[in-house]
Amino acid sequence: MIPLNTSTWQEEIATAVTDPAELLNLLNLPISLLPAARKAAQRFGLKVPRNVIKLMQPSNINDPLLQQILPIDKELLDTPGFDDDPVGDQIAVTIPGVLNKYPKRTLLIVTSACAIHCRYCMRKEFPYTKHHITTHSWQAIVTYIQQNTNINEIILSGGDPLTLSDRRLHELITALAKISHLQRLRIHTRLPILIPQRITHQLLQILQQTRLTTSIVVHVNHPNELALNTVTAMQRLRDVVTILNQSVLLQGINDNVDTLVTLSERLFDAGVLPYYIHLLDRVRGTAHFEVTLPVAKVLIESMRQQLPGYLVPRLVREEPGTMAKSVIV
Numbered sequence: 001m002i003p004l005n006t007s008t009w010q011e012e013i014a015t016a017v018t019d020p021a022e023l024l025n026l027l028n029l030p031i032s033l034l035p036a037a038r039k040a041a042q043r044f045g046l047k048v049p050r051n052v053i054k055l056m057q058p059s060n061i062n063d064p065l066l067q068q069i070l071p072i073d074k075e076l077l078d079t080p081g082f083d084d085d086p087v088g089d090q091i092a093v094t095i096p097g098v099l100n101k102y103p104k105r106t107l108l109i110v111t112s113a114c115a116i117h118c119r120y121c122m123r124k125e126f127p128y129t130k131h132h133i134t135t136h137s138w139q140a141i142v143t144y145i146q147q148n149t150n151i152n153e154i155i156l157s158g159g160d161p162l163t164l165s166d167r168r169l170h171e172l173i174t175a176l177a178k179i180s181h182l183q184r185l186r187i188h189t190r191l192p193i194l195i196p197q198r199i200t201h202q203l204l205q206i207l208q209q210t211r212l213t214t215s216i217v218v219h220v221n222h223p224n225e226l227a228l229n230t231v232t233a234m235q236r237l238r239d240v241v242t243i244l245n246q247s248v249l250l251q252g253i254n255d256n257v258d259t260l261v262t263l264s265e266r267l268f269d270a271g272v273l274p275y276y277i278h279l280l281d282r283v284r285g286t287a288h289f290e291v292t293l294p295v296a297k298v299l300i301e302s303m304r305q306q307l308p309g310y311l312v313p314r315l316v317r318e319e320p321g322t323m324a325k326s327v328i329v
Helices: 009-014 020-026 031-043 138-147 166-177 201-209 228-237 257-269 293-306
Strands: 093-095 098-102 105-109 153-157 184-188 213-218 242-248 273-278 314-317
Touching: 020 031, 093 138, 138 166, 166 201, 201 228, 257 273, 257 293, 293 314
Parallel strands: 105 153, 153 184, 184 213, 213 242, 242 273, 273 314
Antiparallel strands: 093 098, 098 105
């Protein structure tokens, strides 16, 4: 049994497990997995908070949370059609830190830091050293947004924006709120799910006090991610902002209707509306996660037979150069 702790959110990030040997030891997994895990982690490092490890079943190599973060040898295979920029992020960069893909909304890469390294991450090979916001580049970003008056929504992304301190987030949001043509703010994050301690009183105040209509888009793939303290954090957050969820359809993890139905129901009970379920972004080394389109369509149709419409997420695919995500069903 992995002991409980009462660490702060900063401590949880700082003490995340990054050594495959420690992960295998904590979960009583075969040491034979270590050579492949270390080799894959050289390309894209292991990182997982201890909060998340506590939710995994020891000795179970097929645990759905473990499979999302354990480096394996399949990641080293090169598969045709899988590359380092599957959704066209790099070609959408207008100035460092700013991605413009869709009309009227602009995405800001406010940090390269994450609390967890998902093995299927679409930005696992993104060149953050060239394309994320620094304190030196921030004024240029503000000027850019001020000059482009067609922009009415800003999306904070990364990395994970909530790895920033409350003070830094307050600075960013305050500066954005001063731009008169901005109406909405969206924050894409996994922190409230992985490390519910991140929902601090100060953060709630920051989100509540801005004039911008704010939404939080979390990322949950499996109902096992929704621990009791996570649900409590979501319920605090929903009193301040709209919370949406986007998932990725992942082979062997959530590619069955019972899992997806349970996920939607538990999300809604926590105050989170199921929003999108993405077909896999085909980044290099992730082919083993891919669920085919015909299977995905059957899963969504099966969900419709068991759930009210508002609990069925839209099945989408993101494609480079398009004006919006492609809604499949």
